[in-house]
Amino acid sequence: MMTSTQTKQLVVVTGASSGIGKATAIKLATMGYHVIAGVLSMTEAEQLQGENIEPFVLDITDDQQIALLVQRIRQDPDHRLLQVLINNAGVELNAPFELLPLQEWRRQLDVNLFGQVALTQQLLPLLRESRGRIINITSVGGKVALPNYAAYAASKFAFEAASDALRREVARQGIDVVVIEPGGVQTEMAAYSGDLSLAFAEQMSSDQKALYGAMISKAVGSQTAFLKHALSASKAGATIAKIATKARVKARYSLGMDAKMTLPMAHLLPTRMMDLALR
Template sequence: MNELILVSGASTGIGAATARALATRGFHVLAGVRRDDDAEAISAEGIEPIRLDVTDPADVAALRARVDADPHSRPLRAIINNAAIEINAPVEVLPLEIWRRQFEVNLFGHIAVTQSLLPALRKSRGRIVNISSVGAQIALPIYGAYAGTKAAFEAASDALRREVAAQGIEVVIVRSGGVRTPMAAESGPLSLRLAEQMSAEHSHLYGDLISATVAFQARFLDRAITAERAARRIAQVAIAKRPRTTYTLGPDAALTLPLNRLLPTRLMDRILTPRNPKGPTP
């Protein structure tokens, strides 16, 4: 097909698998990566790696110039806003600079890319696919910052969908459940390393909660879907003729999201919180 699709965060995991899935369908994929070795790894027929740190205005400007000056005048069929970082710790413990960094990547970076490429999408009547998380609706303990970025991303996506529908642009949210990726695999060990740096008071208050939540997630990931399976779903969403406004990835998301709507909040709190959190020392 003589069309472009951008996939941000294509170095590994869902992004890399999605780039490959779309290339096999005949699209020319602009695969956003941050390092030269990642560019070399993802480069293949139909996949053009481009340097893209979504928080860097120069990279975003270069991306727009690349799309506008495509040597074959190919239209931009879709952008898949997938880049993300995940650093989990209790709300009280996680430093504000890490909160801000996650919002810069997971929210503001995608807004910057979307703002830059909306003129091209208007010309092509293209599509925006925003990769969210089940955490946007159901935030586990210690996941406040990451889940917060995804909840904000979904709210912005809803507003954008209503703003650009009359321009022929579709905006679709994909809520991912558990997917086996390098980021997901590193999430638990990173939380444990951060926990080692807590004060004695915070260790007493949150140490067991962090360990239990990390152990729960590790068991959960053993049953999670592969990045390749997630990518096939995202590729279908990107090119569907009449897409829904929201999709889920994985059986866990398909199960827990309806439960969250049906069950009382206090019951969901008990289901999702390990049984051993501690209160303050008497």
């Protein structure tokens, strides 16, 4: 996508303080892009200093911070265009559908869907100017809803759907929308999410434990096992950076062997068989 005469085009990566976002931001910066790296606080920004990386305080659920980002790009001192937006920020707290408090359902939808929508809406005019690209980091969980992952999966299914609709709406405007569906990636989120689920389970009543305790332990156990062989964040970041910048891209990529195996299976198997397989 970028030629040697076009170095230092602007790229925005959200949720760049850790994990996949950080690795993607660092990789793109080494490739010569100027990366505006979204972080939640300036303390996190300190770990992200480096050539071509500009940490920027960006909570994607905060309209004012989004407006400041738009202003920053519009007033770029070198008149560079925004070439790529990487919607990577995300949160998860996995717990049974019945027991996860509604406010926690809302928080996950708020960050994993509405925040991405809010930011994308505001950056679309800038991407129209550059005929740029949007990369949406969804998840295998955006295609396969595992037990204990209802809220997270709901947010990622919705993000997948919104991405497809958006791609079909803006293709004629010269903007491309690409979905990347990672399986397990060794990141902070992945490392802590099992502990968060177990801590949630600890707070459950004995009746609730009888209903859901074993399910949560199984979900956490299999996630831990999967993560041992999962992609590293730096490999995931390098792949995302490559997809973000190559000339011709598919509309959708899966990331990691587990994703590449699970997604076709989910497509082929009848739902009841998938239910059994996932149980």
